[in-house]
C-alpha cells in the first residue's frame with residue numbers, strides 16, 4: 001500500500017502514514033511527539049486513527065508529562081471512579097502503568113496463573129478498554145518503556161471490518177441486540193472463589209457493570225462496529241444463558257479472525273494509539289514464563305455512552321461512570 005503524507009507548513013514536518021496490514025493498522029513517521037504539535041498535525045493523527053483503527057510510532061522517547069500532554073490534545077483523560085487508580089508513576093495518576101511484576105507485588109505471586117486458569121477460552125484476553133463502564137474510553141495511547149528482546153507483542157482486530165464481514169441477515173439480527181459488560185465475570189472468565197473476590201476488591205471498590213448495544217455506531221465516522229468482547233461481555237440481554245453463550249461464541253470467533261488483525265512488535269519508545277470504538281486488542285500471553293521486564297504506560301481519552309443502530313444508548317447497571325481528570 002502507498003502511504004499518504006501531509007506537510008505542515010508551521011512545523012515543516014512531513015508526516016507519513018504507512019498501512020501495515022490488510023484491514024487495520026498503520027505506522028506513522030515524521031513527527032516528534034515530544035514537541036507541542038500544531039492543530040493540523042493533531043488533526044492528521046486523529047484522522048489516521050479513525051481510518052486505520054490503530055497507529056504505531058517508533059522511537060518516541062517521551063516523559064510521563066509529555067505523554068499526558070499528547071493525550072490531552074485528543075480530549076480529556078479518563079479517571080477511574082473511587083480512590084483506586086491502579087499502578088501509576090509517582091506524581092502522574094493520569095497514567096496507568098502496565099507491569100506484570102508490579103501486579104505480582106500487588107495481587108500475589110501466583111496471580112497470573114490463578115487468573116489464566118479461569119479462562120474458559122483462549123480468546124478470553126481479547127477486549128476493548130474498560131467497557132464495563134457506561135462511557136468507556138474512546139481512545140487509548142500506550143507507550144513502551146521496557147520491552148523484552150522477544151515476546152510480548154500486542155494484537156488488535158478491526159471490529160468495523162468484522163461487522164461488515166458478517167452475512168447480511170446476521171448483521172440485521174445483531175443490530176437490535178444489547179449485551180451486558182462487566183470486569184472479571186465475562187462469559188469466558190469464571191471468577192468465583194474467595195481469592196477472586198480479594199483481587200477484585202484490590203482492583204476496584206465499586207465494580208462497574210453496563211449494558212451496551214452489540215453493534216455500535218461510531219460517533220465520528222458513522223460506521224457500525226461489533227461492540228462485544230470475550231474479556232468483558234457477560235451475556236446478551238434477554239437471551240437464555242445457552243442462547244447467549246452460543247451467539248457470543250460465534251461473534252467472538254468471528255471478530256478475532258486473523259484476517260481482521262494486526263500484530264505489533266514493541267521496542268522501548270514505541271507507541272500504539274487506538275480507537276476503542278472500532279477495535280479490540282489482545283494483551284500478550286507469551287512472556288510470563290520469561291524472567292524479563294516489560295513496562296508500559298497508558299493514558300485513555302474520556303468516551304461517551306455507545307449508541308446502537310436503533311438509537312439504544314448504553315445504560316449503567318452498577319458502579320459509576322468514568323470521569324475526566
Ligand SMILES: [Fe+2]
Nearest residue numbers: 127128129281
Ligand atoms: Fe487493554
